[in-house]
Amino acid sequence: MTGKRRVLVIGGGASGLMAAIAAAERGAKVTLLERNRQVGKKILVTGNGRCNLTNLDQDLSHYRGGEPGFAAAVLGEFGLSETLERFKRMGVHTRSRNGYLYPYSDQASSVADALRMEAEHLGVKLALGNQVLALEALPEGKGARFAARTEGWTYEGDACVLAAGSAAAPATGSDGSGYALAQSLGHRIIKPLPALTALRCREAFYGRLAGLRMEAVVRILADGKELASDRGEVQFTKNGISGIPVFQVSRFAVRALDEGKKVEGRLDLLPGFAAGKEEGKEGSARLEAFFLERLRDGGWKNGEQLLTGLFPGKMSLCLLERAGIPRGRRAEEWSREELSRLLAVIRDFRTEIAAGGSFEQAQVCSGGVDTAQICPQTMESLLVPELYFAGEAVDIDGACGGYNLQWAWSSGCIAGSYAAGKRQAGCEFEKSRGRLESQEGGGL
Numbered sequence: 001m002t003g004k005r006r007v008l009v010i011g012g013g014a015s016g017l018m019a020a021i022a023a024a025e026r027g028a029k030v031t032l033l034e035r036n037r038q039v040g041k042k043i044l045v046t047g048n049g050r051c052n053l054t055n056l057d058q059d060l061s062h063y064r065g066g067e068p069g070f071a072a073a074v075l076g077e078f079g080l081s082e083t084l085e086r087f088k089r090m091g092v093h094t095r096s097r098n099g100y101l102y103p104y105s106d107q108a109s110s111v112a113d114a115l116r117m118e119a120e121h122l123g124v125k126l127a128l129g130n131q132v133l134a135l136e137a138l139p140e141g142k143g144a145r146f147a148a149r150t151e152g153w154t155y156e157g158d159a160c161v162l163a164a165g166s167a168a169a170p171a172t173g174s175d176g177s178g179y180a181l182a183q184s185l186g187h188r189i190i191k192p193l194p195a196l197t198a199l200r201c202r203e204a205f206y207g208r209l210a211g212l213r214m215e216a217v218v219r220i221l222a223d224g225k226e227l228a229s230d231r232g233e234v235q236f237t238k239n240g241i242s243g244i245p246v247f248q249v250s251r252f253a254v255r256a257l258d259e260g261k262k263v264e265g266r267l268d269l270l271p272g273f274a275a276g277k278e279e280g281k282e283g284s285a286r287l288e289a290f291f292l293e294r295l296r297d298g299g300w301k302n303g304e305q306l307l308t309g310l311f312p313g314k315m316s317l318c319l320l321e322r323a324g325i326p327r328g329r330r331a332e333e334w335s336r337e338e339l340s341r342l343l344a345v346i347r348d349f350r351t352e353i354a355a356g357g358s359f360e361q362a363q364v365c366s367g368g369v370d371t372a373q374i375c376p377q378t379m380e381s382l383l384v385p386e387l388y389f390a391g392e393a394v395d396i397d398g399a400c401g402g403y404n405l406q407w408a409w410s411s412g413c414i415a416g417s418y419a420a421g422k423r424q425a426g427c428e429f430e431k432s433r434g435r436l437e438s439q440e441g442g443g444l
């Protein structure tokens with residue numbers, strides 16, 4: 001390590017701070033360029049202000065993107081245990097809630113503060129209020145490899161980490177401008193779309209359901225094919241559905257809508273009857289038996305009364321209406337067909353998805369810099385030597401539960417280490433996917 005290598009980091013969010021720390025730790029002279037007047041602004045709003053910084057369950061299915069194997073390779077280099085160890089050294093002790101890890105203080109600010117303090121301690125120059133307007137890769141022999149132009153200055157570096165985030169939650173600083181910087185150096189951008197967001201639905205009845213919260217299984221189908229499902233507390237809003245299980249499936253719905261597909265949500269509103277072995281036909285038979293017993297005991301009740309204790313009143317009325325059962329009719333007068341229709345609506349509550357939330361409302365974006373143009377062992381561009389990528393700017397998005405920050409820590413640490421001069425003999429991942437030779441765009 002020469003100790004004189006100049007590393008530019010563009011973006012002072014989770015991934016940029018981690019990259020700057022990793023690079024400085026290896027002796028590089030690091031300048032971090034951040035358009036906000038503070039670093040780590042988005043970290044402050046994570047986990048409802050408590051920062052769910054990672055998760056004990058690191059199953060790779062929680063990471064999504066164009067190349068499923070890409071995140072695996074990165075997390076294999078710097079994963080959960082390395083992250084926890086690194087945070088411990090920065091003084092951040094964690095606590096677990098069902099495997100979801102938070103700082104012990106339960107304050108997101110302590111994560112942002114610890115990162116900032118560590119960066120400053122290691123001598124990282126925090127150039128705040130500096131929006132990078134253009135990034136140029138200089139030809140060899142110019143003394144520097146990169147020139148990052150801001151309004152008042154041009155910063156030069158021997159390596160550059162682009163960690164400018166996505167287009168989600170722009171109030172925190174990530175305005176999507178990082179995509180243009182990557183594009184200007186020849187990189188392909190997979191269309192960024194809002195992810196981890198509520199879903200807007202077409203039916204008019206949502207106005208009446210607004211405010212309800214119910215345990216449900218949510219499935220997303222595009223042109224009739226199931227794409228994703230999740231179980232948890234669904235929140236009904238005035239124009240659709242929200243809540244953690246909806247967030248989890250939203251990236252699939254939004255991408256399918258963008259591809260022009262017909263997207264449908266299907267909710268099982270009594271998921272207890274469909275658990276494990278009782279899924280499918282067995283679950284339906286069990287639910288029917290349950291209702292027949294309810295009918296025997298309370299045949300004198302009307303539909304709304306019969307459903308009391310199972311569903312909130314507003315939902316009961318909606319279910320009866322969708323099943324075509326008149327509100328005042330006593331349950332003992334229902335035909336077998338009417339009961340079947342009601343059970344079908346309960347277990348398979350269908351809704352047409354019209355749209356996802358806006359970038360302003362989304363927690364993250366799917367899409368970003370195409371991973372086919374990045375080496376996951378180093379996070380270095382395959383087109384532009386010494387250009388590295390980190391965080392949400394890359395076409396990897398995580399599920400809700402600490403996976404987006406884990407991605408930021410992992411990719412940031414790897415990018416920073418290699419930008420500072422850590423060497424790697426060839427990219428094994430690249431060799432295995434056999435793309436190295438066929439990359440398009442002009443390598444410099």
Ligand SMILES: Cc1cc2nc3c(=O)[nH]c(=O)nc-3n(C[C@H](O)[C@H](O)[C@H](O)COP(=O)(O)OP(=O)(O)OC[C@H]3O[C@@H](n4cnc5c(N)ncnc54)[C@H](O)[C@@H]3O)c2cc1C
Pocket residue numbers: 010011012013014015016033034035036039040041042043045046047048051052053054130131132133163164165166168169172173174175176177178362363364390391392393401402403404405406408
């Ligand atoms: C409300 C909310 C809650 C969340 N909760 C969680 C959670 O609990 N757990 C979890 O894992 N994830 C959570 N996330 C997602 C997580 O915060 C992000 O995935 C993560 O912070 C991304 O880090 P990043 O460094 O890639 O990008 P960012 O944190 O967005 O940082 C990018 C930085 O680059 C700067 N920048 C952009 N363009 C330029 C430019 N041209 N020049 C200079 N600077 C620039 C921006 O100002 C910004 O500071 C949440 C997100 C939101 C919005």
